Amino acid sequence: MTPKPKSLLTKLDVPTKYLFSAGITNMSxxxxxxxxxxxxxxxxxxxxxxxxxxxxxxxxxxxxxxxxxxxxxxxxxxxxxxxxxxxxxxxxxxxxxxxxxxxxxxxxxxxxxxxxxxxxxxxxxxxxxxxxxxxxxxxxxxxxxxxxxxxxxxxxxxxxxxxxxxxxxxxxxxxxxxxxxxxxxxxxxxxxxxxxxxxxxxxxxxxxxxxxxxxxxxxxxxxxxxxxxxxxxxxxxxxxxxxxxxxxxxxxxxxxxxxxxxxxxxxxxxxxxxxxEGLDKMIERHMKFSLVAQKEISKIGLKFLVEEESKRLTSVLVIQVPDSIKRDAIIEYLYKYYNVIISSGIPPIDKVWRIGILGQNANRSPVKLLITVLRESIQLAKKSEGESSLRSPSTISSTIE
Amino acid sequence: MTPKPKSLLTKLDVPTKYLFSAGITNMSxxxxxxxxxxxxxxxxxxxxxxxxxxxxxxxxxxxxxxxxxxxxxxxxxxxxxxxxxxxxxxxxxxxxxxxxxxxxxxxxxxxxxxxxxxxxxxxxxxxxxxxxxxxxxxxxxxxxxxxxxxxxxxxxxxxxxxxxxxxxxxxxxxxxxxxxxxxxxxxxxxxxxxxxxxxxxxxxxxxxxxxxxxxxxxxxxxxxxxxxxxxxxxxxxxxxxxxxxxxxxxxxxxxxxxxxxxxxxxxxxxxxxxxxEGLDKMIERHMKFSLVAQKEISKIGLKFLVEEESKRLTSVLVIQVPDSIKRDAIIEYLYKYYNVIISSGIPPIDKVWRIGILGQNANRSPVKLLITVLRESIQLAKKSEGESSLRSPSTISSTIE
Known part of the structure; x- marks a missing residue:
């Protein structure tokens, strides 16, 4: 008889995730x-x-x-x-x-x-x-x-x-x-x-x-x-x-x-x-918080793949990875320390981060969290250039006030 | 603008159902x-x-x-x-x-x-x-x-x-x-x-x-x-x-x-x-409560489409509708008064009831409920022959003690 698989002896547990991926987001x-x-x-x-x-x-x-x-x-x-x-x-x-x-x-x-x-x-x-x-x-x-x-x-x-x-x-x-x-x-x-x-x-x-x-x-x-x-x-x-x-x-x-x-x-x-909510209001909310996020991302010094704002998709923002920064180090940092999920690029457009401002996450608090931890990770990456991964948030708290 | 559909202004509410259908059953x-x-x-x-x-x-x-x-x-x-x-x-x-x-x-x-x-x-x-x-x-x-x-x-x-x-x-x-x-x-x-x-x-x-x-x-x-x-x-x-x-x-x-x-x-x-539970035990449980249900259904006087027990599928029981009884009257009675769902037949095998003994419902209490209300509906149908639908349980409580 095919034996009981051991991996199924435990109950599934998934911690809270802040899903800013390029498609799937949190359910209401x-x-x-x-x-x-x-x-x-x-x-x-x-x-x-x-x-x-x-x-x-x-x-x-x-x-x-x-x-x-x-x-x-x-x-x-x-x-x-x-x-x-x-x-x-x-x-x-x-x-x-x-x-x-x-x-x-x-x-x-x-x-x-x-x-x-x-x-x-x-x-x-x-x-x-x-x-x-x-x-x-x-x-x-x-x-x-x-x-x-x-x-x-x-x-x-x-x-x-x-x-x-x-x-x-x-x-x-x-x-x-x-x-x-x-x-x-x-x-x-x-x-x-x-x-x-x-x-x-x-x-x-x-x-x-x-x-x-x-x-x-x-x-x-x-x-x-x-x-x-x-x-x-x-x-x-x-x-x-x-x-x-x-x-x-x-x-x-x-x-x-x-x-x-x-x-x-x-x-x-x-x-x-x-x-x-009303379709118009829902669209308005998505556009508004996407613009907030775009503005803050620009302030961090990051550039979008699509330069012209009118040509830019607002629901999924595609951000160029600066040459000095490792794409996956940022993604891993957000995931490891904050359960914040963003997506990487799809080849051949792969030197990018992709961030969804979707559904429930098109709101004040989620966008605030996203921007805060993104800024932190970028600042940290600039300081730790050459290192293979970013330090934990606790070791850098004094530097990012 | 396509207007807001009125049907979506209410929140979805689905009462507890006892799903003995020929496929879908209750989730754990x-x-x-x-x-x-x-x-x-x-x-x-x-x-x-x-x-x-x-x-x-x-x-x-x-x-x-x-x-x-x-x-x-x-x-x-x-x-x-x-x-x-x-x-x-x-x-x-x-x-x-x-x-x-x-x-x-x-x-x-x-x-x-x-x-x-x-x-x-x-x-x-x-x-x-x-x-x-x-x-x-x-x-x-x-x-x-x-x-x-x-x-x-x-x-x-x-x-x-x-x-x-x-x-x-x-x-x-x-x-x-x-x-x-x-x-x-x-x-x-x-x-x-x-x-x-x-x-x-x-x-x-x-x-x-x-x-x-x-x-x-x-x-x-x-x-x-x-x-x-x-x-x-x-x-x-x-x-x-x-x-x-x-x-x-x-x-x-x-x-x-x-x-x-x-x-x-x-x-x-x-x-x-x-x-x-263990695969063997789960199969055993399904077989056991299917046999219980089959025995009780026979006691009610109903016959299975498959006469020989060894050829009979145990998870979905297919029961012949007696000539004197209306198939849908029984299905509607169970649905209306007890939220118990059983399935009708698929043409050309349509003069049947189909009952699933599946998942959580392959257990003592659900099978007891199923048999009790099925017996009640059949007795009632025999008494109300010729009428288009069955009376409510309250009006017949004295007759089915």
Missing amino acids: TRVKAAMILPLLSQSDPQFQQILKDITEGIRYIFQTSNRHSFAISGPNCLAFETAISNLTETDDKILLMEHGADGERMAKSSKTLTRKLIRLQVANPGDLVDTEPIKQALTAHQPKVLFLRHGDTSAGTLQPLRGIGALCRKNNCIFMVDASATVCCAPLSMDKLEIDVLIAGTQFALGLSPGLTLMSFNDRAVKAISQRKCRISHTMNFDLLAQSWGLTGDEKVVYHYTPSISLLYALRESLAEVVD | TRVKAAMILPLLSQSDPQFQQILKDITEGIRYIFQTSNRHSFAISGPNCLAFETAISNLTETDDKILLMEHGADGERMAKSSKTLTRKLIRLQVANPGDLVDTEPIKQALTAHQPKVLFLRHGDTSAGTLQPLRGIGALCRKNNCIFMVDASATVCCAPLSMDKLEIDVLIAGTQFALGLSPGLTLMSFNDRAVKAISQRKCRISHTMNFDLLAQSWGLTGDEKVVYHYTPSISLLYALRESLAEVVD
């Missing part, structure tokens, strides 16, 4: 309370009502009236593949607009789905894609889908979206956006921007444990899907997703798969928190 | 406590240790020494598609052994992945597949994969597995089993039974909120995967899954996608609970 008390509510079976009328509430909530935070708004029980890459495999057929062209390091994954993903790929990349990390090359690429290649991320968390860039929707319509192209890093923390209106498909993970400003991805499809997208001829994965089947969320209009709910019930409770409550 | 206190622990970023060493603990735990409950044992962040159908799309190529043959109503979904799924399908179906619901037809099908068709579910929750059947592994090896076929309904509640040893790929949802005996699926691949399966030539979805890519779980042997952990952190905490604790 209300969201946590929802996660441990008694489970319901899927066919329970109360559970069906929760799905309806979530659909309404997604419409509100995406600013759309799209009937087909729901959450899948899976990561962002599953949502990306779900959208692409429903919207396009083998050998269809996808235009991928990249303003960061994350495009590589989407590119591979599109290729494995046997779609043809056109990549529109920026010259330097921190740059944005201009309208003119988009126009040219759309006209020259006539892609079926244009995909971009509104906010890029590897370079810390915010891609302007105005005008792209209109260009896509003119070229009979579906405009698809990932707004994980901007939904509820930067102005975004799906309908006004003529976005056809919008997807967003729930671990950013919504502050949930990962595991769900929000999706919304407008009538143009639904029409494109209805014309699809090639076969599609059961898990990713759009019609089954819509039917299981009761979105087909005939009130008949079809079993598709067993969804993440507790995470859906959490999502329902997180959306209710947005409604309580 | 320890599992709930784990779900609200502070989130960790994926790169945190403590999170990496949690993944290692889970791998050990899966090896223990599957009774295997397979290195490639992990959990995907998605439903069972994603695990099925992950296994099939990694193990087989376009036009490869899959032998689907079906002893219930659920096969239709797997059949569709296999077809959408453009695999060729051979179906081995039983003549009547409640029957099992014999060894002889399996032998014949393997020899005649030489499929790449044979897939079956150990326990079928639609018919309440338990398929004997002994001998099938050897037949598969003889025919150069991969033996793949879904053990969602039996893992930790019926005897099952992956290695002894020569199962090459084992998958299992976490919402049955493990008692978690759904959202994760356990998977384990032995060396035969890994070898088959390594010979695959066709492209594969990013989300379902076996190599990336193994790399992100640190299972490649070189300790290098690669980012694949952001997993369901809180659900993985819960899984870790649920596996630790199995270790604390």
Whole structure:
């Protein structure tokens, strides 16, 4: 018999963390309370009502009236593949607009789905894609889908979206956006921007444990899907997703798969928190505390990868590591002495720190803590240049008053 | 502006439910406590240790020494598609052994992945597949994969597995089993039974909120995967899954996608609970209270779809609805007056009740409650024949002493 693993003889214990990572952040008390509510079976009328509430909530935070708004029980890459495999057929062209390091994954993903790929990349990390090359690429290649991320968390860039929707319509192209890093923390209106498909993970400003991805499809997208001829994965089947969320209009709910019930409770409550605060106010709060953090980070003498403030993503700040300082020494110091978590860079943009100002942490006290310990660690690093790691806070208290 | 949805102005409240459904059951206190622990970023060493603990735990409950044992962040159908799309190529043959109503979904799924399908179906619901037809099908068709579910929750059947592994090896076929309904509640040893790929949802005996699926691949399966030539979805890519779980042997952990952190905490604790109780004792407890329930259900005068006790799945009991009684009236009565949830049948096996004796509910008090209210509802139904719904318990208290 395979023996009992010893590592499981202890109870899991996780200390309080201050999660300023480039994606995952701390959960609110209300969201946590929802996660441990008694489970319901899927066919329970109360559970069906929760799905309806979530659909309404997604419409509100995406600013759309799209009937087909729901959450899948899976990561962002599953949502990306779900959208692409429903919207396009083998050998269809996808235009991928990249303003960061994350495009590589989407590119591979599109290729494995046997779609043809056109990549529109920026010259330097921190740059944005201009309208003119988009126009040219759309006209020259006539892609079926244009995909971009509104906010890029590897370079810390915010891609302007105005005008792209209109260009896509003119070229009979579906405009698809990932707004994980901007939904509820930067102005975004799906309908006004003529976005056809919008997807967003729930671990950013919504502050949930990962595991769900929000999706919304407008009538143009639904029409494109209805014309699809090639076969599609059961898990990713759009019609089954819509039917299981009761979105087909005939009130008949079809079993598709067993969804993440507790995470859906959490999502329902997180959306209710947005409604309580008001979407505008929530965005305002995120922008305000991001600006506070940016100002203080500049005061420390650090520079952002994106110099121009208007091009900068506010929810995830990407900071250049000065030549004299070791990137990981700072990350380790914050982790070891304060349980403050920040992220490192994603290759090739790796000589950076990435800091999320998200959800509950977009507030006065968390930002104060972050800046204080960041300043302390930088000062200490300058003093201990050449040493492999930073000294403990206690040994330097007199020097950082 | 899309207005605030009114349905989200209230806080979510879910009363205590006694979930005897055919899959989802109540979570334990320890599992709930784990779900609200502070989130960790994926790169945190403590999170990496949690993944290692889970791998050990899966090896223990599957009774295997397979290195490639992990959990995907998605439903069972994603695990099925992950296994099939990694193990087989376009036009490869899959032998689907079906002893219930659920096969239709797997059949569709296999077809959408453009695999060729051979179906081995039983003549009547409640029957099992014999060894002889399996032998014949393997020899005649030489499929790449044979897939079956150990326990079928639609018919309440338990398929004997002994001998099938050897037949598969003889025919150069991969033996793949879904053990969602039996893992930790019926005897099952992956290695002894020569199962090459084992998958299992976490919402049955493990008692978690759904959202994760356990998977384990032995060396035969890994070898088959390594010979695959066709492209594969990013989300379902076996190599990336193994790399992100640190299972490649070189300790290098690669980012694949952001997993369901809180659900993985819960899984870790649920596996630790199995270790604390002991796998043998946990299986024994499930069998014991299932037998108690079966005996009492027979005493009420109800019959199981599977007459022969040895062929009966113990974790989900499938009970025939007597002609004189309305199926849904009983389900509604238990739900309305006692918050006790049982499931209805899946077409075409729909004139049944399905009752899960799973996880925490495989215990004296829950089973006592279940039997008491089931007996009450049946007695009441017999008295109120012809009426559209059952009277409330208060009006019949004198009659059911």
